[in-house]
Amino acid sequence: MLTDFIPFQFAIDKAMIAGVCLWALALYLGLSSVREWIIEGLNRWFNFAERSLYFSAKEFERTRPMRESQNAFYASIFSIIPFLAIGGLCNWGIELGLGQSWSVSGGMLMCIACGIYELGRRST
Template sequence: MVINFIPFRFSIDTVVIAGTCLWSLSLYLGLSSFRESVIEGLNRWFNFAERSLYRTQEEFEKTRQVRESQNAFYASLFSILPFFIIGGFCNWGVELGLGQSWSISMGILACMTCGVYELGRRSA
């Protein structure tokens, strides 16, 4: 039992986690130009940081294609973090203004609205 080893208790509010995830998903869908710039910036930074790990140019060029693909994957994965933080603030603002019962509902509405916007933006 893990509870026996931890001297204190902490509670996890599932409504806050669900609301934050819904808001971050809606922002991720709705702010596509910001999403692409975050992914591109992270990809550039990962490629730059990894270049400093190699001593010779031949060693660097040997696995370049694989590393760039891996860095693109990591950049896409880590691009979620800013949206999760901003989504947490949006969820907190809705809870502050309307109450905790509205945070999930507004997150669902925001997801549907931004999903429809993204579908319309891609078809145009």
């Protein structure tokens, strides 16, 4: 069905997608201070950018709580993108050096290790 609309075919490597996502999750869990810094920066930028859309200060202040919570949600969602990029680089490096199966296995091990680190960091 999709090939009726697209005249070419492209292969999707499922192991690469799994490896990139595992490495991104591990980095997201392990680098919590960087994650919070990215979320705060995006939230600040979203709030600043949205201010320019309003002409009336009264209307801006009336809808402020809803917009700020929506911007915080978007900032937390978009904060994943840099980790996906770095996870792709980690996956590519491990895959080049050790092979495709090690890339996914290493991502799983790093997810477990960074998850345990995050649990220990939060309890202190």
